[in-house]
Amino acid sequence: xxxxxxxxxxxxxxxxxxVKTKKAIGELETDQVLEVHTTDKGSKNDLTAWxxxxxxxxLKDEEENGVFKFWIKKG
Amino acid sequence: MTVNLMTAKEVTKxxxxxxxxxxxxxxxxxxxxxxxxxxxxxxxxxxPYFELLDGVEEIIxxxxxxxxxxxxCAKEGSSIMIAEMLSDAGITVSYLQxxxxxxxxxxxxxxxxxxxxxxxxxxxxxxxxxxxxYMVVSNGEAALIDATRMTDIFLDFAANIGAKIxxxxxTHLHADHISGGRMIAEKTGATYWLxxxxxxxxTFNFQPLEDGNDVAIGNTSINIHALHSPGxxxxxxxxxxxxxxLLSGDILFIDSIGRPxxxxxxxxxxxxxxxxxxxxxxxLSKELIVLPAHFMIIDELNDDGSVSEKLGTLxxxxxxxxxxxxxxxxxxxxxxxxxxxNAYQEIRETNMxxxxxxxxxxxxxxxxxxxxxxx
Numbered sequence: 001x002x003x004x005x006x007x008x009x010x011x012x013x014x015x016x017x018x019v020k021t022k023k024a025i026g027e028l029e030t031d032q033v034l035e036v037h038t039t040d041k042g043s044k045n046d047l048t049a050w051x052x053x054x055x056x057x058x059l060k061d062e063e064e065n066g067v068f069k070f071w072i073k074k075g
Numbered sequence: 076m077t078v079n080l081m082t083a084k085e086v087t088k089x090x091x092x093x094x095x096x097x098x099x100x101x102x103x104x105x106x107x108x109x110x111x112x113x114x115x116x117x118x119x120x121x122x123p124y125f126e127l128l129d130g131v132e133e134i135i136x137x138x139x140x141x142x143x144x145x146x147x148c149a150k151e152g153s154s155i156m157i158a159e160m161l162s163d164a165g166i167t168v169s170y171l172q173x174x175x176x177x178x179x180x181x182x183x184x185x186x187x188x189x190x191x192x193x194x195x196x197x198x199x200x201x202x203x204x205x206x207x208x209y210m211v212v213s214n215g216e217a218a219l220i221d222a223t224r225m226t227d228i229f230l231d232f233a234a235n236i237g238a239k240i241x242x243x244x245x246t247h248l249h250a251d252h253i254s255g256g257r258m259i260a261e262k263t264g265a266t267y268w269l270x271x272x273x274x275x276x277x278t279f280n281f282q283p284l285e286d287g288n289d290v291a292i293g294n295t296s297i298n299i300h301a302l303h304s305p306g307x308x309x310x311x312x313x314x315x316x317x318x319x320x321l322l323s324g325d326i327l328f329i330d331s332i333g334r335p336x337x338x339x340x341x342x343x344x345x346x347x348x349x350x351x352x353x354x355x356x357x358x359l360s361k362e363l364i365v366l367p368a369h370f371m372i373i374d375e376l377n378d379d380g381s382v383s384e385k386l387g388t389l390x391x392x393x394x395x396x397x398x399x400x401x402x403x404x405x406x407x408x409x410x411x412x413x414x415x416x417n418a419y420q421e422i423r424e425t426n427m428x429x430x431x432x433x434x435x436x437x438x439x440x441x442x443x444x445x446x447x448x449x450x
Contacts, residue, residue, distance in 0.1 A: 015152055015156050016152070042150070
């Protein structure tokens with residue numbers, strides 16, 4: 001999936017993946033897509049809830065070798 | 076203002092002393108709804124940390140100034156961040172060291188009573204998850220029943236009181252938490268007893284625990300008598316210790332009874348559960364002190380933090396023991412059951428030795444309440 005920007009948050013513990021995601025998405029335009037990679041297991045629930053409350057859309061997520069990948073469309 | 080650290084042990088003390096505490100839980104809403112720190116005089120505010128990244132102004136007026144404030148999250152990172160933000164805004168707060176993970180793993184040892192011929196019974200209260208483990212001590216020997224995976228706590232406790240662990244039992248194959256029984260037996264050379272009917276798929280060696288088995292601990296007069304009491308699982312076994320205590324496993328709790336559906340179909344075991352509670356237990360002395368393997372709600376704790384009650388009192392007060400009509404009983408224990416414990420199938424497979432998740436994975440699997448009862 002195409003993304004405008006990639007955020008590598010691997011190895012970071014909560015709350016940093018969300019703190020960095022919030023900052024990165026702030027630098028995008030509406031409808032642009034941010035790709036986030038994280039290794040924090042709590043990220044999935046938290047990113048999903050955060051995106052929902054912020055009006056963003058998680059287009060896709062997958063797990064590969066312990067790395068969680070998300071594609072978030074800025075709302 | 077400073078940010079203070081509060082340990083799970085300190086929070087436990089507040090629960091037991093019924094102290095006041097204001098908990099700002101910054102996990103997401105579904106995690107908070109699912110499971111939180113329970114205390115009789117605790118108040119709560121749940122706002123996820125990711126809603127507060129731009130500032131804590133909007134919640135400041137909701138935080139009382141006349142109560143101690145504790146910020147809680149899953150592991151502690153987010154609670155430190157929010158606690159620092161509140162501190163910068165002039166509010167004195169603490170955060171929970173290790174977060175809900177530490178809360179889930181904290182064990183509080185409580186002495187339940189003495190044995191007739193010397194010796195003691197200790198209960199290890201896993202306050203966050205509601206699991207109860209037991210140590211029966213006599214004449215320098217100790218038996219452990221339903222030990223959780225925090226094995227160091229049991230090993231250190233036994234060492235401190237100068238007791239050698241010689242026997243380790245599980246009342247049944249647990250579905251809500253990972254048993255520490257096998258590891259403790261390996262470390263101490265103790266015998267590990269399991270009910271064979273629950274252990275048909277187990278991949279390691281164990282001593283089959285049969286109805287009527289008697290195991291002596293230390294002094295020959297202290298015995299642990301096994302009583303096959305199926306219903307929660309097909310192999311579920313109760314213990315009568317020193318003719319004084321009834322360790323009821325997940326069959327009978329203080330304010331509820333065991334659910335029959337975690338290892339198969341509820342309909343298959345409902346008759347066993349009925350038979351155990353309404354026939355087998357009914358024949359036992361009403362003076363026996365029931366020591367269950369779980370509590371569900373904080374009201375089930377006695378003032379000293381222990382969880383115990385006379386069997387006679389339970390027959391008078393526990394709703395699950397007073398359903399005369401068998402059809403109604405069947406309906407209650409098979410319909411509208413609460414959600415199953417988190418990851419219960421994986422937990423069962425771990426307890427069988429079929430899978431060996433790492434420690435992080437184990438603690439993740441055990442997140443949440445035990446959910447072994449039906450009320």
